[in-house]
Amino acid sequence: MGKKDSVVIAVAAVLALVIVGGIGVLIADTVKKNIPEETSERGSGTLLTEAPGTSAAPVEESVTDLPFPTAPVQTREITTQEVTTEEPVTVPVTTPEPTTEEITTAAPTLPVTQPPTVPADPSTAVFVPTHVEGSTLTGRTEKGYDIEVKDGITYVAGLMIANKTYSLPSSYTAAGGKLVPEAEKAFNEMKAAAAKEGIKFRYFSGYRSYELQTSLYNRYVKNDGKAAADRYSARPGHSEHQTGLAFDITDDKYTMVEGFKNTAAGKWLAANGWKYGFILRYPENGEEITGYMFEPWHFRYIGSNAAAIYASGLTLEEFLGITSVYPD
C-alpha cells in the first residue's frame, strides 16, 4: 500500500465519520422532537389534579362532615404517585448535547417509549376503619368492625351503610339533596382520567331522595311484582343512592343493562374505579350476599379504603361482615 493510498483511506474514513455523525445528529434531532410531544401529552396528567381543583376548597370543608376523613388524602396520593412516576420520562430529553461519536451509540438506547403508568398496587392497601364523631357503638360485625349509629344512620368501620339490613331515615338528605361533593369530585377525576384513554362515560343517576325512591320502587312493584322489584330496586330508605355516594354510570350505548360489563367503559370502571375511591357495589354472582342482582353500572364511593376492598375481591357486605336482608 502506497503513501497516497493511505492518505486516501484516511480522508475517506474521516468523511465516513462525518456522514455517520451527521445522520446521528439528524436521528437525535428527530427523536428529541418527538419526545417532548409525548412528554407534554403525558405531562398533561397534572391537569387531572388541577382541573377539578376549582372545587377543591368546598370539598375540603365537606370532609369534616364525612365518615371518610382519610379519603381525599389517599386519592390525591395516588394521583401524585402517578404523576411522579412520569417525571423520569423528561430526564433523557434534557441530556446535554452529545458528541458525534456518542450519538451513534447513545441514540438507539434513548427511551422513546415508557411503560404505562403503574399506580400503587391495591394488594398492598390496608383497610383503615374510622369512627364517626358523636355516634353510639351498637355492636360489632362478624369481622370485628364497629357498628355505630348517629342520627338514625348506621356506619360500619366508619362507612355509611344503606342496604337491605340497614336503612336511612326518611328525613336524611345527603349534602343538602345532592351528591356528596367529595364523591362527585372523585367521579370527575375518574372521568377525566378515563377520557385520556379514550373511555367515555357519565352518571345518569346519583343522589336520590327518599321520596323519589318511594315512587320508583312503587312503580317497579306495580310493574313486576314485589319479589322481582326487590331484586333490583331498593325499598325507600334502603337505597344506596340516598347516601349521595352512589353512581349509576353508563356510556352512550347502554343504560342499566348487564351488557355494560362488556363495554370499554364498563371494563375500565371495574378495573380502575378503586384508584378513585369507587367499588363495584353489586358484582356478578353476589345477589345472595348483597341482596341485589348484578349491576355493572352501580358504583359506590368509599374513599381510600376502596383499594383494600377491591383487592380483597369481596363484596362490601362480606368485607365488613354484615348482612343485607330485609327484616320481613
Ligand SMILES: [Zn+2]
Ligand atoms: Zn344504582
